[in-house]
Each structure stands twice: as structure tokens, then as C-alpha cells.
Amino acid sequence: MESAAVARPRWWPLPVILSLCALALFVIWTRDVPARADRVIHTVPALAITAFALVSWLQYFSRLPRSVRLASFGLVAALAIGCVGLLRLGGVSGDLIPIIRWRWAGTQDRAVAGAPVPDGASRLPFRDFSQFLGPDRNAILTGLKLEPDWETHPPREIWRRQVGEGWSAFAVQGAYAVTQEQHGPLEKVVGRDVRTGQVLWSHGDSTRYQTALGGIGPRATPTIEGDRVFTMGATGRLNCLDLSTGRRLWTRDTLADGGRQAHWGMSSSPLLIDSLVVVSAGGGDGHSLVAYHRLSGKPAWSGGDDLPGYSSPTLAHLVGGDQILIFNNGAVVAHDPADGSVLWRYPWPSGGSIQCVAQPVPLSADRVLVSSGYGIGSKLLLLVTHEGGGGINPVAVWESPRLKAKFTTIVVRDTFAYGLDDGVLVCLDLETGERRWKSGRYGHGQVLLVDDLLLVLAESGELFLVDASPAGHRQRARLAALNSRTWNTPALAAPYLLLRNDREAVCYELAVTDG
Numbered sequence: 001m002e003s004a005a006v007a008r009p010r011w012w013p014l015p016v017i018l019s020l021c022a023l024a025l026f027v028i029w030t031r032d033v034p035a036r037a038d039r040v041i042h043t044v045p046a047l048a049i050t051a052f053a054l055v056s057w058l059q060y061f062s063r064l065p066r067s068v069r070l071a072s073f074g075l076v077a078a079l080a081i082g083c084v085g086l087l088r089l090g091g092v093s094g095d096l097i098p099i100i101r102w103r104w105a106g107t108q109d110r111a112v113a114g115a116p117v118p119d120g121a122s123r124l125p126f127r128d129f130s131q132f133l134g135p136d137r138n139a140i141l142t143g144l145k146l147e148p149d150w151e152t153h154p155p156r157e158i159w160r161r162q163v164g165e166g167w168s169a170f171a172v173q174g175a176y177a178v179t180q181e182q183h184g185p186l187e188k189v190v191g192r193d194v195r196t197g198q199v200l201w202s203h204g205d206s207t208r209y210q211t212a213l214g215g216i217g218p219r220a221t222p223t224i225e226g227d228r229v230f231t232m233g234a235t236g237r238l239n240c241l242d243l244s245t246g247r248r249l250w251t252r253d254t255l256a257d258g259g260r261q262a263h264w265g266m267s268s269s270p271l272l273i274d275s276l277v278v279v280s281a282g283g284g285d286g287h288s289l290v291a292y293h294r295l296s297g298k299p300a301w302s303g304g305d306d307l308p309g310y311s312s313p314t315l316a317h318l319v320g321g322d323q324i325l326i327f328n329n330g331a332v333v334a335h336d337p338a339d340g341s342v343l344w345r346y347p348w349p350s351g352g353s354i355q356c357v358a359q360p361v362p363l364s365a366d367r368v369l370v371s372s373g374y375g376i377g378s379k380l381l382l383l384v385t386h387e388g389g390g391g392i393n394p395v396a397v398w399e400s401p402r403l404k405a406k407f408t409t410i411v412v413r414d415t416f417a418y419g420l421d422d423g424v425l426v427c428l429d430l431e432t433g434e435r436r437w438k439s440g441r442y443g444h445g446q447v448l449l450v451d452d453l454l455l456v457l458a459e460s461g462e463l464f465l466v467d468a469s470p471a472g473h474r475q476r477a478r479l480a481a482l483n484s485r486t487w488n489t490p491a492l493a494a495p496y497l498l499l500r501n502d503r504e505a506v507c508y509e510l511a512v513t514d515g
Contacts, residue, residue, distance in 0.1 A: 009064050013057045021050040034375020035404065036422050040096040091215040093485060094407060094423065094444025094459055120158040121195040121509060125493035130173045132221040132269035133489060137314045138361065139409045140449045144494055147511030148453060148465060150477035155463075155508040158496065159197035164188065165502040166217030166234075167267075172493035173224040176200070176243055177507075179500065180231055182208060182217030189222065189231050189239065191246055194496060197507060201246030209234035209265045215502055219267040220312070221489065223277075230277050230294070234265035238279060240297060250297030254279060257299065258287030262308040262329075264355065269312040271324070273337050276300050280326055282308020289313060289326055289335050303340030306331050309356035316362035319383050319392055325368070327356040332370050332381070334392070344383065344392040349376050358405035358419075361412060363430065368394070373406025373422060380433065398433035402426065407487060411449035413468045418454060419447060425456065427470050439473035440466065446489045461486040461501060481506055 024046045028039050058064070058072055090101040133139040147153040164181030171178050177194040180187065186204035193200055210216045220232040228249065229241040236255040241248055255261055259281030268280035276291040281302075283290075288304030306328035313326045315337065323334040323343055330350035334343045348356060354374045361369040363380075371378035379399040383392050403410065403421045410419035416436065417428040423443045427436040443459025449468055453476070456464040461482025467474040486501040495512040498505065 007063045010062055013061060014054075017050060017053045017057060021046065024050075034401075035373055035406075037094075037096045037373075038375070089212060091485065092213045094487070096213070099485060120197070120507070121496065123195075124175055125172060125194060125496050127492075127494040128173045128224075129491045129493040129498075130171050130224040131272075132169065132171070132223065132312050133359065133409060134448070134492070137271070137312075138359070139411050139447060139489070140413075141492060141494075142451070143514060144450050144492075145513050146450050146453050146455075146465070147513075148476045150465065150479065153511040155479055155497065155510050158195070158507040158509055160504060160506040161192075161197040162503065163190075163500055163505045164217065165215060167215070167219045167487050167502065168217075169221040169489040170491040170498040170500065170505075171222040171224045171229075172491055172496070172498065173243070176224070177491075177493075177498055178222045178224060178229055178231075178243075179505070180218035180220065180222065180233065184208075187218055187233050187235070187237070189229065189241060189246065191229075191243070194493065194498070194507070197505065201244075203239065203241055203246040203248055205233060205237055205239070205251075207233060207235045207237060211264060214264045217502065219265045219310075221269040223270040223272055225272050228294070230270040230272065232266060232268050232270055232279050234267075236261065236266045236281065238270070238277070238292065238297075240277070240294070252292060252297050252299075254281040254290060255283075257281065257283075257290065258285065258302065259283040259290070260287075260308060262310065264310060266308065267310040267312070267357075268308075271313040271315065273315055273322075273324070276337075278313050278324060278337075280308055280311070280313060280328070282306070282328070288328060288333070289324065289340055291340060301340035303335050304328070304333055304342050306333060306345075311357060311359050314359060314362075316368075317365065318362060318368070319366055319385050325360045325362065327358070327360050327370070327372075329356060332360050332368070332394075344394050346370070346381055346394040348372065349374075357407050359409040361410050361417070363412065367397070369410060369412070369417060369430070371403055371405040371410055371419065373404045375401070376404060377401035378403045378405070378410075378417075378428070378433070380430065400428065400433040400435070402433075402435040402438070403428045407444045408447055409489075411447055411454070411468075413449060413452065416468075416470045418449070418468055420445065423459070425454075425466065425473060427473075429470070436470045437472050440464070440475060445486065448490050448492060450492065455490060455492070455497070457481070457486060457490045457499060459486060460484075461499075463490075463499070479508075481508070 090099040164183045168180035238252045271278040290302040291300040309328045311327035380397045381394045408420040425440040445458040448455040454466040463479040463481040465477040491498045
């Protein structure tokens, strides 16, 4: 008998699948979306569907010889096993782009290797930077001037050292630069000599927080006052330590006291008010914001029912009195410092991937600027007071999608706001909410305003000097300070600028004068 004809391979589905994938990616990356991260979120399933379609075609519809299909399947399986064995997910960028690292590169949450003490600075800072975002907790430094010409007066590197993982920044007082780091199973508070980077002391707690996307380690920045350091760990442990030795004076488990674990880790940098230390605990039943006596650690008050966000409490003088502002998950809230009671609350979009990170910015006695990423943008709130004990009612004067501050706190100079709108620097007119300019892609980094200049620490770890002017984007200088993902805020204890990420820390001496 005559043998049956061998079916020819069916090739046409291959270009169709690849063309459809290319079309899908073109649409995803060219259409207008609320946030750049949305493109990444939609790209992942598009590529997964394409991979599934290609394997299905190869195995069931290609009509290729069985030996070729088996060999191809074996090659794909080998590549997959090889990727799993050789590569690991090292977290994601601020736009949710995966960061892939070799497995043998290890992680940074190991004990810091010994290193010789560098030839560093010989003098102490003439300005302290003793808490999150600086003296006024707003990422603005006044009374200082930076030398804008870094070619003639370049930043001088004082020291550079490996650090444990975490997104905590430095707090600096006198000779002490204090931050939080993860070292294996220990979450550590580490005190270093600001002039050399040498470890002077460390305190460790047996706790560890880790997420596949957010990384490892503590998030909040220490607060220093007098001879004490106050820290909030990623699992809610609040410590009070001796500044000179790191000896623990007292500790509280804020989650056991009624708080609730935040998905990306507890991120509240402690706020000191008179005899109290205040942190966001994010618990229901009146435990959203909590205060402890700073000398003993005993509970003082609690208030609010909102779930935790990722901002830190800040003290503002609004509508006739002091108020504690906090950006929770789903609301901007003001508390009375005396007893923690809620003075006013403004609902904010929440749910899904939306997170509230950037600090609310008080602009005057009755105006507060609030912003978040994820396609939401900014709102200027007017605090309206009512006669006869009617309380305070916040209303939106304007809202704008043109400044979506995801991780970065907005800074204000004169009547203009500067911040990173999904990674691009923006100048916004505070009177109208209109954008003056948008330029310079810095990623989801951090901004510090020093007089009329912006220190922009990009997500890549590069440092830029930019004019804070509504006239336009003018970049004065740039410096390759760090070389990997950097979400930590900078600390300028003049003249020393301390930068870190989840891998290393560096200290530069800047040309700074009293303004």
C-alpha cells in the first residue's frame, strides 16, 4: 500500500501570535493610562498569554515531527529551569518593573563586612538632620545655600560602606548617623560615626519583614532628640534607645497594642511632641494613631479607625491650633495632639494597588496639599470652620492629575510646588493647580529643597541639582552617587549629605554656606 502523505508543518499561526503580541504591547505602551505602572501590570499577562499560545501551537497545532516538538519542549523546559535556578527576583522598581539578579549574588541583609576606616571628615556637621525629611519634617532646608557649580566645587566623597537591606534613611545629630537595616533574622538600628561611616553600636530585634515586590527590612527613619533615639520597625516594634550606646531603654509592640500590619511594612517615622512619641499603628477601634510617653513607653492615647498608610505623622498649626496630620489608607486625617481625637477627615481613593505614601503638605493655616500616585493626582484642601462648635470641614479648592506623587514628598517654594509626577519632575502653580512645566525623568526617587535648589535623588541612585524655578526645568549638575534602586530619602546634615539604599551608604561633603 502506498504510505499516507506526511502533513506539512502549519507555520501561519506563528507570525499571527507574534503579531498579536506586538500589537498588544504597542497599544499598552502608547495609550494614555493613569500611571506608568499600569503598563507593566498589563504587559505581564500579555506576555504570559503569548507564551502559552506559542507552546500550544508548537505542541498541538504545528504539525512538526514529534522529535522536533519533544526537543523544543525540552529546550523550553531547560531554559525555564535554568532561569529559576540561576536568577531570582530582586524586587521591583517604582513602576513595578521586575529587578532580576543572579542567585549567587546573594542578598544584602548579611552582616556588614569589615572595612578600614576611610580618611573622612574631621569636623562635625554644623546642622543636624535629626528626623525624617529634616528639621521641619517637610524636606525643606532654610538658611542654607548650596554651591550650584559642581565642576568647580564638586561634592567630595567622605566614605562609602555596605549596609543591610531596608528603606530607612539616616537621622543625624552631632557625631551620630543612625539608620535601620536588616541583617539576616535581625532588624537592627545602627549608629555610625557621621565622619567615617564606622559602626559605633547596633541594636537588634529578632524580627524580619519581607515581600517579593517591596523587598526586605525596615522602612521608617529614626528620630533623635537629646540623648535618645526612637525607631519604628517594619513589624511595628517601637524602640527607645540611648544615642551614645544603642542600649534599649524601652520597647512597645504597636501591633499587640491594637495596631494592624501594613501590607508593605510599617513605615511610620516617630514624631515627638512635648512628652509624647506618636506613630501610625493603623488599627481599628480607635488605634489608627497612637502616642506613648517618651520617657517610659507607657500608652498615652490613641485615636482614629483608619487602616495604615505609608506616610508619617507631622505636626502642623492649622485653623487656630496644632494638629497632627497623617495620610492613612483611604483618608487624610487630622488629630488633636492632646488626646488623639479626630478633628477632621477627608476621604481619599483606596483599594487595590493604591497606596498613600507622600506627606500631606500644610501651605497655610487653612490649606493643605495632598497627593498620591496610581493615576489619582493632587488636591488642595481648604479647611472651613463652622461657628457654634460645628467643627472643621475640608473641601477641595482644586484637583489636578498633573502631579501624582507616588513616593516623593512635594516641596513648596513661594507659590509653586515641585515633585515627581510618576517619575518626572513637575512644577505646579498652587493658586490654580495648573502645571508650569514637566521635564526630567528621575524615576520614583526623592526631593530635598535647599533654598532655591532641588537636590533630586533619582530612583537609579544618581543625584541631580535642579533649579526650583517656575521659569522652566534647568538641571545644574549630576553625580553618580549610588548605582541601584534607591527609595530612601536623603539627609543633609550640612555640610554632609548622607545617601543610602538597600545595598550601600555614602557620605558626601557639599560646598554649603549659611544663607
